[in-house]
Amino acid sequence: MALLDDIISVFNFLAIILGSILLLLLILSIMIVVIATLLLIYTIKTGKVLFPNLLVLGIMFFEGPIKAVTRLFGFDDSNIDRISIDMKNRAMWATFSxxxxxxxxxxxxxxxxxxxxxxxxxxxxxxxxxxxxxxxxxxxxxxxxxxxxxxxxxxxxxxxxxxxxxxxxxxxxxxxxxxxxxxxxxxxxxxxxxxxxxxxxxxxxxxxxxxxxxxxxxxVSDPSVQPVQPAEQPASKDQTF
Structure with a gap:
């Protein structure tokens, strides 16, 4: 009986640890979504990019939630896609050049x-x-x-x-x-x-x-030359990359 109680105690402890980790990950994810959304709105409004690495991270892993939040503020998904393309172009520019x-x-x-x-x-x-x-x-x-x-x-x-x-x-x-x-x-x-x-x-x-x-x-063959900006027209699914 004592052994069974010890096993149950271990499982309870592991469950608490796992639950705490999941809660921390959830809080961290929400924070990233909120921060990335604010950065995106700022970029859309001003055309300036702040903390590009964090922005890329947010779009890469939380694109769906970020788009859902920005829709609440009246922004089209194409705004996010446009910024995503710009960030990816910038990230690859030096290597491509x-x-x-x-x-x-x-x-x-x-x-x-x-x-x-x-x-x-x-x-x-x-x-x-x-x-x-x-x-x-x-x-x-x-x-x-x-x-x-x-x-x-x-x-x-x-x-x-x-x-x-x-x-x-x-x-x-x-x-x-x-x-x-x-x-x-x-x-x-x-x-x-x-x-x-x-x-x-x-x-x-x-x-x-x-x-x-x-x-x-x-x-372009010089990494110091800045990449072109993506177009500002709405997206369509009829074309080919």
């Missing part, structure tokens, strides 16, 4: 093509014919000048396939807000330095991109 141009790849969504585009889908995406009907021709020439691999793709499956085939060491992904965010997360999991450039106007066709912004990113 040091990668030789010829070991980088840029992925452009097919929605940027002209509606009269004569190019057809191939196993490696849309092959630009240099017709000049859209600015993808300019991007192709810039990629060739620098030595980039450039792919015009209809979906994320093409991106994964080309990455497996050509093994780029750095990636520039163009797309709508949510797709760029998801693409950066995917590249982070695969330990590939990546930078996202967000479309100025999303949709299925006739989308809009600040091409000069893309060319600026493509030409």
């Amino acid at each position: 040091k990668i030789p141009f010829e070991k980088r790849a840029v992925f452009i969504p097919q929605c940027l093509r002209s509606v009269d585009c004569p190019a057809r889908l191939s196993p490696e995406g849309i092959k630009c014919k240099d017709c000049g009907l859209c600015d993808i021709t300019r991007a192709k020439k810039e990629a060739e000048r620098l030595g980039y691999m450039l792919f015009v793709v209809p979906g994320s499956s093409f991106i994964v396939r080309m990455i497996r085939k050509y093994r780029p060491e750095g990636i520039i992904g163009v797309g709508c807000l949510c797709e760029v965010k998801e693409g950066l997360d995917l590249m982070h999991k695969n330990k590939i330095p990546a930078v996202g450039v967000v479309l100025d106007k999303s949709g299925c066709v006739s989308t809009v991109l600040d091409w000069d912004k893309l060319f600026e990113v493509m030409n």
